Amino acid sequence: MANIITAGNSTNGGTAITTDTSGTLNIVTGSGSGATAISVDASQATTFAAGVSGTTGSFSGNLSFNSGYGSAAVAYGCRAWVNFNGTGTVAIRASGNVSSITDNGTGDYTVNFTTAMPDADYAASSLNHNNAGTGIGISFVNNTVTTAFSTTGFRFRTGDTGSTYDVAFITVAINR
Numbered sequence: 001m002a003n004i005i006t007a008g009n010s011t012n013g014g015t016a017i018t019t020d021t022s023g024t025l026n027i028v029t030g031s032g033s034g035a036t037a038i039s040v041d042a043s044q045a046t047t048f049a050a051g052v053s054g055t056t057g058s059f060s061g062n063l064s065f066n067s068g069y070g071s072a073a074v075a076y077g078c079r080a081w082v083n084f085n086g087t088g089t090v091a092i093r094a095s096g097n098v099s100s101i102t103d104n105g106t107g108d109y110t111v112n113f114t115t116a117m118p119d120a121d122y123a124a125s126s127l128n129h130n131n132a133g134t135g136i137g138i139s140f141v142n143n144t145v146t147t148a149f150s151t152t153g154f155r156f157r158t159g160d161t162g163s164t165y166d167v168a169f170i171t172v173a174i175n176r
Contacts, residue, residue: 047072079122080113080174086128086158087166097174104155107164111172112153120149122176128158128167 016028023042029035039047045064064072080097084090090103102110154174158167 045072076175078173079117079176080111080154081172082111083169083171085168086170087168102153105164107158107166108155109158109170110153110155111174113151113174116151117174117176118151119176120151122149122174124149124154124156124172124174126156126158126170126172128170 018026018028020026025040026036027038029037041047045062047065062074064074066072078096080095082095082098082101083093084095084101085093086101086103086107086109090101090109092098092101097114098111099114100112102112104110154172156172157164158170159165
């Protein structure tokens with residue numbers, strides 16, 4: 001038998017919190033029977049309906065959601081990202097969890113995190129191109145930049161085989 005706690009009614013809308021025999025907790029919003037906005041199953045997997053916004057807080061366990069592929073899956077987050085100009089005076093165009101960029105020399109940069117990573121076992125990726133739009137490679141570790149991954153920042157170089165270049169359009173994403 002399901003248990004239901006209701007605020008409001010079918011005429012003026014409202015919110016209902018329901019449970020079922022499988023141990024799933026649902027928060028239902030809207031008038032009538034409404035639609036499930038948030039669902040937490042017995043394993044503590046949390047599912048948010050499309051359009052749910054403004055959610056904040058801490059979650060234990062893995063956050064899972066259905067992105068339109070037919071089932072909920074664990075979400076692995078982008079913990080930091082930045083889009084910046086690496087020529088002249090380095091300038092951040094847009095970023096998330098990046099406090100600054102350190103220009104260590106020609107084609108040698110450090111992305112500094114606002115909030116440290118939980119460990120240095122993250123994955124970093126980058127896409128860079130020069131003013132002409134042609135691709136420029138990226139080397140994360142080479143014979144002059146031997147710094148291991150850090151929880152507070154990520155150092156890398158832009159360039160190609162044997163040469164480094166300052167690059168006008170650099171994007172870096174840190175996933176963990």
